[in-house]
Amino acid sequence: MNNGLYSAFLGMRSRQRTLDAQANNIANASTGGFKAERMIYSSFEADRKGTNSTQLLVTGVTTTSSTDFSEGAIQQTGRSLDVAIEGDAFLQIQTPRGARYTRAGNFNLNSNGQLVTKNGDLVVGERGPITVPKGEITIGSDGSLAAGGKVFDKLKLARFDNPANALTKEGDSLFIATGAENPQDNVNSRLTQGALESSNVSSLSEMVAMINNNREFDSMQKSMTLLMNDLGRKISGEIGKF
């Protein structure tokens, strides 16, 4: 395998994956509580230890993704079951598949009067699923829930020291814990009722990054073409000797 060609291929593949991630970020620029995905490039060199040093050295780039947990803008909605988190905490959700976390606080009541997400999964309070009594609902900045002025439960908030490591995305605006870190109690996040957190995707910076990414892809394609031409000349040169 020609090493330069392989490096160029890996570079092109990583740019394709970056475009995939950018496409997903842009498609979710209106998804409440969405967190953008960033691609991280890391170089690698094939280990030459114990091998013949005349062997070709394989170098290239691999891609990993990391979620950008910076906060999105808070948008006022005035709806009583909308809640936005200011800070690094997550709301805990109970699904049939286990506990999940979300930043999207656009909740509803189901026909049993329980607080649920848009997919019908139960929102978890200090005492498990939350059944909301009749009356005007108010949500305090610490997550305490009151109906008609009487506090009946408190939203369960969890935080992680390093969410990029402790959480991965599941889709449906949910995050799933990887087990790298146990959820901790909320420290200084505050809740705002009647507001929602917007997506943290900045379409402007995504566009700039996308143009940049495409140019990088083009350069790698150029180097691939040059390498292939070079290889072709060498081959025909060798064949010409016969």
Added chain:
Amino acid sequence: MPNRALLTAATGMRVQQQNVDNIANNLANASTVGFKRTRLEFQDLLYQNMRTAGGAANASSSLPVGLQIGLGARSVASEKIFIQGDFKQTENPLDMVIEGSGFFQVRQSNGDLAYTRSGQFHLNNQGQVVTATGESLEPAITIPTDATSVTIAPDGTISTTTPGQANSQNVGQIQLAIFANPAGLEALGRNLFKETGASGQATVSSPDSSGIGRIGQGYVEGSNVNVVEELVNMISAQRMYETNSKVISAADRMLGTINQAVS
């Protein structure tokens, strides 16, 4: 694959298109009495896990980050926002507003009950109180043809005065319905809503009792659409649609470049 980016961008464009459709309906109903605006809500689609974070990197350490690529967005809910609209005074005796979260009950021509926040009522040729499209108020109330005035009390009691009678006559009481989850109601058009499994069963009681709302006579509830807010949302939806289409051209260019490389 740039193919994946193409499909992802297409989901983004579809979402923004539905967003504009919804904004158009809200704006078209900016003057519809008792109209409740709808908010479209979005979620991210599934993720392709190519490398899982927390997986073993070697015997002693685990991968700090994985490789996850998302596959786009979808519209997940059209949430009716039941915030009260502004009350406008009309002086019309059969115009009513509900100061609270209740709904008027009306009987459709097929016999089914429907619910509405629009309190613009009229009389039909039998003197029955009906909506503009002819659904009768439930329980049915008939105003005597010779009535000179109609008074609706905050608790929904309707009384009329007729010539030659000193005392007003009680002709019935309006009953209001509330739901555990009003956002789960299905909009039927004509300002009407239908009960669904998600909304829960209607709880019917007389107005002015706990939480259900009082009746205000001679007012109508305006649409709760905020035109400025909708216009801002429309501009942002249009721009996002454009950005998604740029992704499509970027992916297309990448595919073109690959084709050139092998030619």
